[in-house]
Amino acid sequence: MGTPHPVLAQLGWTSFFSGQVSAEQGATCLPVRVLSVHRGRVTVLGEEGEESISSRMPAQGAAEDRPTVGDWLLIDPTTRGILRILTRTSLFKRPTPGDDRRVQLIAANVDTLFVVASCNQDFNIARIERYLVLTREVGARPVVVLTKADLSPTPDHLVAAARALQAGLQVELVDGRDPASVARLASYCGFGETVALVGSSGVGKSTLVNTLRGSDGIQTQSIREDDGKGRHTTTVREMHRLTDDAGGGGWLVDTPGMRELQMSEVATGVTEVFDDVTAVTLECRFTNCTHGDEPGCAIRAAIAAGDLDPARVERWDKLAREDVANSGVVAVRRARLQKGGGRR
Numbered sequence: 001m002g003t004p005h006p007v008l009a010q011l012g013w014t015s016f017f018s019g020q021v022s023a024e025q026g027a028t029c030l031p032v033r034v035l036s037v038h039r040g041r042v043t044v045l046g047e048e049g050e051e052s053i054s055s056r057m058p059a060q061g062a063a064e065d066r067p068t069v070g071d072w073l074l075i076d077p078t079t080r081g082i083l084r085i086l087t088r089t090s091l092f093k094r095p096t097p098g099d100d101r102r103v104q105l106i107a108a109n110v111d112t113l114f115v116v117a118s119c120n121q122d123f124n125i126a127r128i129e130r131y132l133v134l135t136r137e138v139g140a141r142p143v144v145v146l147t148k149a150d151l152s153p154t155p156d157h158l159v160a161a162a163r164a165l166q167a168g169l170q171v172e173l174v175d176g177r178d179p180a181s182v183a184r185l186a187s188y189c190g191f192g193e194t195v196a197l198v199g200s201s202g203v204g205k206s207t208l209v210n211t212l213r214g215s216d217g218i219q220t221q222s223i224r225e226d227d228g229k230g231r232h233t234t235t236v237r238e239m240h241r242l243t244d245d246a247g248g249g250g251w252l253v254d255t256p257g258m259r260e261l262q263m264s265e266v267a268t269g270v271t272e273v274f275d276d277v278t279a280v281t282l283e284c285r286f287t288n289c290t291h292g293d294e295p296g297c298a299i300r301a302a303i304a305a306g307d308l309d310p311a312r313v314e315r316w317d318k319l320a321r322e323d324v325a326n327s328g329v330v331a332v333r334r335a336r337l338q339k340g341g342g343r344r
């Protein structure tokens, strides 16, 4: 498709996407990127500017065949209808809250995930680990952002604890309200790059987005001082542009605060984030070892020898079990759907 239009380049249009469009399609379709999703409609941006179009797909498909924030679409220049969703570089999804048999798409084509956690009493290493598993599964690069540095007497301990989770893991400590403090985060969000923020409600995701953008565009809410729990303030998912002077010129996607992060179909992510533990399991005498009281269990031996942290093994075990349980329901539902050929 030749040299991309400047708007497309800024939106992150790369050869990965242009390579999916034939010369003929390139002449008869328009590529646009989804900035936000509303009921029945999506707001898209392309070389003809920003517009709201119907989110209807040409054919009824699986949950993942619906457009989500960050998606690249080919649309019909006349009808403005969606012709196709281009293959994604990454996909961030989760079980729908209240119905974990259904999948909810959060964002697509995300390069980096800011795993946001706060340095107050809510700091929880197991939760950060969960988000790292999710990041692997999404296919994005993780950066742990610890907010509310000002509220902890010993934030360096928390940084060290987070760094210890994974070799080479990037961990940034910030006061999310302070532009000077968050400025270095812009380097993860350069021209054409997309960053999504994940983390529990109230950790300061919207505050980070606002500070990075130098605006108060997104509503934030005071959290109750007593329990440190935030109220849910972010409802719409949206891509926000960082202007060149505010940052690298990339895009930020704020995601709804998650009360609890349900894990399903994350087996690969669990294996990778806990590669130290999974490597040891290969040494167990029985391949189906439950690391209980079987003879020849390498996990128990490694814990006894002080080579593995029992708390980390426990967190791994919990995540792996949760994944099996949740993936089970998803799989059953899918099989039922295929059999009935029905709608979602």
Ligand SMILES: Nc1nc2c(ncn2[C@@H]2O[C@H](COP(=O)(O)OP(=O)(O)OP(=O)(O)O)[C@@H](O)[C@H]2O)c(=O)[nH]1
Pocket: 147, 148, 149, 150, 151, 174, 175, 176, 177, 199, 200, 201, 202, 203, 204, 205, 206, 207, 208, 219, 220, 221, 222, 223, 230, 231, 232, 233, 234, 255, 256, 257, 258
């Ligand atoms: N002291 C301090 N307060 C912060 C910091 N970052 C955010 N806050 C405050 O924490 C509260 C919650 O921040 P939000 O940005 O709304 O949190 P959120 O993660 O977007 O929450 P949801 O939208 O519910 O997911 C607000 O009162 C912010 O002002 C920080 O670095 N230090």
Ligand SMILES: [Zn+2]
Pocket: 281, 284, 285, 289, 290, 291, 292, 294, 296, 297, 298, 299, 300
């Ligand atoms: Zn074992």
